[in-house]
Amino acid sequence: xxxxxxxxxxxxxxxxxxxxxxxxxxxxxxxxxxxxxxxxxxxxxxxxxxxxxxxxxxxxxxxxxxxxxxxxxxxxxxxxxxxxxxxxxxxxxxxxxxxxxxxxxxxxxxxxxxxxxxxxxxxxxxxxxxxxxxxxxxxxxxxxxxxxxxxxxxxxxxxxxxxxxxxxxxxxxxxxxxxxxxxxxxxxxxxxxxxxxxxxxxxxxxxxxxxxxxxxxxxxxxxxxxxxxxxxxxxxxxxxxxxxxxxxxxxxxxxxxxxxxxxxxxxxxxxxxxxxxxxxxxxxxxxxxxxxxxxxxxxxxxxxxxxxxxxxxxxxxxxxxxxxxxxxxxxxxxxxxxxxxxxxxxxxxxxxxxxxxxxxxxxxxxxxxxxxxxxxxxxxxxxxxxxxxxxxxxxxxxxxxxxxxxxxxxxxxxxxxxxxxxxxxxxxxxxxxxxxxxxxxxxxxxxxxxxxxxxxxxxxxxxxxxxxxxxxxxxxxxxxxxxxxxxxxxxxxxxxxxxxxxxxxxxxxxxxxxxxxxxxxxxxxxxxxxxxxxxxxxxxxxxxxxxxxxxxxxxxxxxxxxxxxxxxxxxxxxxxxxxxxxxxxxxxxxxxxxxxxxxxxxxxxxxxxxxxxxxxxxxxxxxxxxxxxxxxxxxxxxxxxxxxxxxxxxxxxxxxxxxxxxxxxxxxxxxxxxxxxxxxxxxxxxxxxxxxxxxxxxxxxxxxxxxxxxxxxxxxxxxxxxxxxxxxxxxxxxxxxxxxxxxxxxxxxxxxxx
Amino acid sequence: xxxxxxxxxxxxxxxxxxxxxxxxxxxxxxxxxxxxxxxxxxxxxxxxxxxxxxxxxxxxxxxxxxxxxxxxxxxxxxxxxxxxxxxxxxxxxxxxxxxxxxxxxxxxxxxxxxxxxxxxxxxxxxxxxxxxxxxxxxxxxxxxxxxxxxxxxxxx
Numbered sequence: 001x002x003x004x005x006x007x008x009x010x011x012x013x014x015x016x017x018x019x020x021x022x023x024x025x026x027x028x029x030x031x032x033x034x035x036x037x038x039x040x041x042x043x044x045x046x047x048x049x050x051x052x053x054x055x056x057x058x059x060x061x062x063x064x065x066x067x068x069x070x071x072x073x074x075x076x077x078x079x080x081x082x083x084x085x086x087x088x089x090x091x092x093x094x095x096x097x098x099x100x101x102x103x104x105x106x107x108x109x110x111x112x113x114x115x116x117x118x119x120x121x122x123x124x125x126x127x128x129x130x131x132x133x134x135x136x137x138x139x140x141x142x143x144x145x146x147x148x149x150x151x152x153x154x155x156x157x158x159x160x161x162x163x164x165x166x167x168x169x170x171x172x173x174x175x176x177x178x179x180x181x182x183x184x185x186x187x188x189x190x191x192x193x194x195x196x197x198x199x200x201x202x203x204x205x206x207x208x209x210x211x212x213x214x215x216x217x218x219x220x221x222x223x224x225x226x227x228x229x230x231x232x233x234x235x236x237x238x239x240x241x242x243x244x245x246x247x248x249x250x251x252x253x254x255x256x257x258x259x260x261x262x263x264x265x266x267x268x269x270x271x272x273x274x275x276x277x278x279x280x281x282x283x284x285x286x287x288x289x290x291x292x293x294x295x296x297x298x299x300x301x302x303x304x305x306x307x308x309x310x311x312x313x314x315x316x317x318x319x320x321x322x323x324x325x326x327x328x329x330x331x332x333x334x335x336x337x338x339x340x341x342x343x344x345x346x347x348x349x350x351x352x353x354x355x356x357x358x359x360x361x362x363x364x365x366x367x368x369x370x371x372x373x374x375x376x377x378x379x380x381x382x383x384x385x386x387x388x389x390x391x392x393x394x395x396x397x398x399x400x401x402x403x404x405x406x407x408x409x410x411x412x413x414x415x416x417x418x419x420x421x422x423x424x425x426x427x428x429x430x431x432x433x434x435x436x437x438x439x440x441x442x443x444x445x446x447x448x449x450x451x452x453x454x455x456x457x458x459x460x461x462x463x464x465x466x467x468x469x470x471x472x473x474x475x476x477x478x479x480x481x482x483x484x485x486x487x488x489x490x491x492x493x494x495x496x497x498x499x500x501x502x503x504x505x506x507x508x509x510x511x512x513x514x515x516x517x518x519x520x521x522x523x524x525x526x527x528x529x530x531x532x533x534x535x536x537x538x539x540x541x542x543x544x545x546x547x548x549x550x551x552x553x554x555x556x557x558x559x560x561x562x563x564x565x566x567x568x569x570x571x572x573x574x575x576x577x578x579x580x581x582x583x584x585x586x587x588x589x590x591x592x593x594x595x596x597x598x599x600x601x602x603x604x605x606x607x608x609x610x611x612x613x614x615x616x617x618x619x620x621x622x623x624x625x626x627x628x629x630x631x632x633x634x635x636x637x638x639x640x641x642x643x644x645x646x647x648x649x650x651x652x653x654x655x656x657x658x659x660x661x662x663x664x665x666x667x668x669x670x671x672x673x674x675x676x677x678x679x680x681x682x683x684x685x686x687x688x689x690x691x692x693x694x695x696x697x698x699x700x701x702x703x704x705x706x707x708x709x710x711x712x713x714x715x716x717x718x719x720x721x722x723x724x725x726x727x728x729x730x731x732x733x734x735x736x737x738x739x740x741x742x743x744x745x746x747x748x749x750x751x752x753x754x
Numbered sequence: 755x756x757x758x759x760x761x762x763x764x765x766x767x768x769x770x771x772x773x774x775x776x777x778x779x780x781x782x783x784x785x786x787x788x789x790x791x792x793x794x795x796x797x798x799x800x801x802x803x804x805x806x807x808x809x810x811x812x813x814x815x816x817x818x819x820x821x822x823x824x825x826x827x828x829x830x831x832x833x834x835x836x837x838x839x840x841x842x843x844x845x846x847x848x849x850x851x852x853x854x855x856x857x858x859x860x861x862x863x864x865x866x867x868x869x870x871x872x873x874x875x876x877x878x879x880x881x882x883x884x885x886x887x888x889x890x891x892x893x894x895x896x897x898x899x900x901x902x903x904x905x906x907x908x909x910x
Binding site for chain 1: 755771772774775776779782783786787788789790791792793794795796798799801828829830832833834835838842845846849851852853854855856857858861879880881883884885886887888889890891892893894895896897
């Protein structure tokens, strides 16, 4: 597959140009209108042509700010467009993440793309269909009500010979109409007044259409950001200290004089990088370059325990009170029995398999950037700020990187590449090394959660007081990226809150408080403990805490944990229904925990947990085996129930759920960022293990489809209940409560001895 | 710099390079073969896997100059989207990827396994691929894809 960059400007101006799809649609070349005379006015959401174009051959090109992160979301969005326009799926081509041509629909994140971006594209398509029918009505001399559309061909009902194709209706020309659009990014409402198709008529939405990006990913033809090459391109590597970023006091360039092919040591502000003719020369030079760094002003904590103490003892800068009702003090004073527990969640890595990569070509006051950022416009603006040029001078072209489970360093590496390209005046490709990726991955924040609960004499929960103390995301919109920070840019805020879901607000208790507190974290400068959103941000820790505690109360009251939960799951029938369906599929039989079933040294148990993440309901039943002599936990099976409203692509959704389950098991059992005063200490896959084939559990999935509902997110909700379900299964097997993630053999053994 | 001759996907190729250059960078940057990928440079993840004389090897760990007289097969040597190898076709059938960045290792690891053991059971597949890391969690689909090939009569 050839990679060729064609701007929308070229695309619309050109005569019969072959658009070679950069990645999404494999080799499906798209022929655009001949001599259309179209000009560019993209990006204004109130112009229909900003959203899509229909060429003479009927190909629909969609210009979207949403990007494929490996979840299949672009395939699903194309389904939504094909459905609404009544064209076959293969006719839809997604031109994605190009800041010169796309509407800014906000970042692709938080499993909200189908929920928010989907309706935007659906309504733009509905507006296009309405306009096409209007044109057809005139051409076919028939009222719109008498028209029908089959695969992009409009015909008169009852007179099938009277027909005209979309491509012929427009003749390769623009729509030239305005539509209603208000709001920005995720919250943008597009053409809300235009009726869209009834779900009962769906033919494409709801089908397991194979993903358009996958075939080339199995052959080497798919072009990732790591594969972008441009003529005259050089290779760069960034050089950073092991702990917090400080000033380079001296750089000894003689230390790399024996490495052939070094072009330049780039030193700007506190940023240091090496540019070379070849990638290997850049790697060797970056490793060999002797830099004396100033003593860091930020001291790394001595280890995770120090961070948990800090979380416990530091005043929050923002309290997000999710619910606060009744009178907790009175309820606790009247409680027959009280429960109190603390839960610990460590820093964890996004841990993408391919370190981030970008190619930058900075020429004068203009820049072209290819990278895998979740927010093409966000990164464009950051680079414009760094280079001190207007945003329109930066053209960012999205190219998929390695899997994204939150904010990636594709943004940071793009800045590195931009600085190096500007310094040498040539295009430069920069990829981080594994140790860079492990160290500078903006970590999923550490969290410290406490649950207090009280029951009356009958064992009913009458008081629930939940508090999460979490670090914020220091790498949020208001704050500079790594290189910008090294260039002296200062953060403008404390960062973004790490979510507030999962603190037990799914349950209806008479006296109930759920609070997510944000604890200030280092803002000035950058260090390996910088933080950002990691898949289902914060919810894993909160659900681990709340669902462990509810389980603990149920066990203490000798009530089956499923039945106990159902008593209080009264606010939403979707959540109780998915919980029951999941338990049924898992063969759940009512009995209190712990079951303490064991044979020889192996104890076995089951655990259940339920969650609501952004209105997607999930429930999990975990079956585990615990070695009573070593404390080793093996997850044998996870049964996962999932209700995200209307399902757009069932197999694509299952793929996401399977991945969430496996990543969830990995994060529960294995993952913790380690550090001491010298810096982060686990900088490779041996010291930061993730799940491997021999640790993979059996998986069973229960999908509830609600076609009458809007589609909701499926990219991350199913990871949320996994940790809690495993913890509850460990309790069922051993009678021991594990309250600190990950559940290493040492921690499980120590809980069993407690 | 030295002239290095390699036999890649059945073709003889010559490049001028620093002889210490790991095979991975020669394949990707000099020969334009992007199937093998940089994941860790430490031989830990498997994303850079190629076959050298039929054995799976981590191309980030071996100097290009050390494999001059050997037969190297990359992901591109198996098949294309238009004409996929049976393993690649099975991976598509099972939709066995998400981001797909690790898939070079999965497909090449499967090829090395199936060449030696055409009908592996699930335990053998898990054991054989245990040194390949996938972060998206597509392991179950990869296993199903390999089973699909193992259970078919098409030669892998």
